[in-house]
Amino acid sequence: xxxxxxxxxxQGDVAPFTGxxxxxxxxxxQVTVAAHPGxxxxxxxxxLGFRVVPGDPAGLIRERxxxxxxxxxxxxxxxxxxxxxxxxxxxxxxxxxxxxTAFGPAALSRAAGEAFGGPVVGAYLAPSFATREFALPNARxxxxxxxxxxxxxxxxxxxxxxxVFAGAVGRLRARLGLPAEGSSNRSVRPVFHGFSPLVVPxxxxxxxxxxxxxxxxxxxPDGWRPPAELVxxxxxxPPPVFIGFGxxxxxxxxxLGELVAAAVARAGVRAVxxxxxxxxSSGRGDEVLAIGDVPHDWLFPRVxxxxxxxxxxxxxAGLRAGVPAVAVPVMADQPFxxxxxxxxxxxxxxxxxxxxTAEALGDAITACLxxxxxxxxxxxxxxxxxxxxxxxxxxxxxxxxGAG
Numbered sequence: 001x002x003x004x005x006x007x008x009x010x011q012g013d014v015a016p017f018t019g020x021x022x023x024x025x026x027x028x029x030q031v032t033v034a035a036h037p038g039x040x041x042x043x044x045x046x047x048l049g050f051r052v053v054p055g056d057p058a059g060l061i062r063e064r065x066x067x068x069x070x071x072x073x074x075x076x077x078x079x080x081x082x083x084x085x086x087x088x089x090x091x092x093x094x095x096x097x098x099x100x101t102a103f104g105p106a107a108l109s110r111a112a113g114e115a116f117g118g119p120v121v122g123a124y125l126a127p128s129f130a131t132r133e134f135a136l137p138n139a140r141x142x143x144x145x146x147x148x149x150x151x152x153x154x155x156x157x158x159x160x161x162x163x164v165f166a167g168a169v170g171r172l173r174a175r176l177g178l179p180a181e182g183s184s185n186r187s188v189r190p191v192f193h194g195f196s197p198l199v200v201p202x203x204x205x206x207x208x209x210x211x212x213x214x215x216x217x218x219x220x221p222d223g224w225r226p227p228a229e230l231v232x233x234x235x236x237x238p239p240p241v242f243i244g245f246g247x248x249x250x251x252x253x254x255x256l257g258e259l260v261a262a263a264v265a266r267a268g269v270r271a272v273x274x275x276x277x278x279x280x281s282s283g284r285g286d287e288v289l290a291i292g293d294v295p296h297d298w299l300f301p302r303v304x305x306x307x308x309x310x311x312x313x314x315x316x317a318g319l320r321a322g323v324p325a326v327a328v329p330v331m332a333d334q335p336f337x338x339x340x341x342x343x344x345x346x347x348x349x350x351x352x353x354x355x356x357t358a359e360a361l362g363d364a365i366t367a368c369l370x371x372x373x374x375x376x377x378x379x380x381x382x383x384x385x386x387x388x389x390x391x392x393x394x395x396x397x398x399x400x401x402g403a404g
Contacts, residue, residue, distance in 0.1 A: 135154060
């Protein structure tokens, strides 16, 4: 069966699908991932086919930050979404028996699947159906809203997300000769959510056909080896703290580098600092090592704690490794995952990025390492997560390779 996985966004939005893709490949399916050009090497290095979806998410963040006006910011976003629509349609037109779509481009994927005759299945990395049990990621307002408030906040999140794509979906449907309809991602069924039910249990009021499966773990590129400098640093002293902000804080590397260096000194720890899209660099001295991209499944079990922006992928990797965390959420779904880490008992209270200082970060690292319960709870969760098979439900739904 020819399976096309469509996703868009940062590396955290792409990497989990490399592992899922490899599982599908091992089961005998043909697997292609459609994503932004910058991920061609990542996807190809995992043995998967690749189709280009136009767009530069790092550039999008930079351009919107520099827009100067709300109108210009909307124009930049509309250009990005328009390119995404063209890319999704082209990717599906290239042939597929089944399309697996991430949440963001789901309405575009559904339109393309409808036009070219392939079923579309949701493969979402964060909760994406409103519920009374909690407010969805990206909800506005207070954290404790109550059942009715949670449901209303979730519905508002979904309406806002659909609004971003509404124009592009309408134009794409018209171009493909399809009847006009809303841009709702909620019409995609079935939907499999690739996170652990130990982290976010499936809400009882979610509709039928919407499941929580367990995580889909990023694959390691073929032939990857850890840099000798990193191996030597890890062996030269006690386990360091990992610090990285992933795809966040684009262009703030110099400021963050100085802040991180001061926080590390304040906490009295060694640190491995990952540059990410911020260009973070804090390699001064014997106690801090600056690195590029390193697979989290290799690095995180070797560190004392993980300081990160609480993106879904980095959050999952830290939980998998069984190490405590310090969450520094910036935007989007990150406050949701940061709050979840604290509620699970594996992290102290989050330090929002807009409140970040060297003193606050250093004290949070100290608090994280000083509380044994954080590490114990992290290890307990890791054992439970290791027993899950997040890909199994999707494999069962798709059936044997010849089914398509």
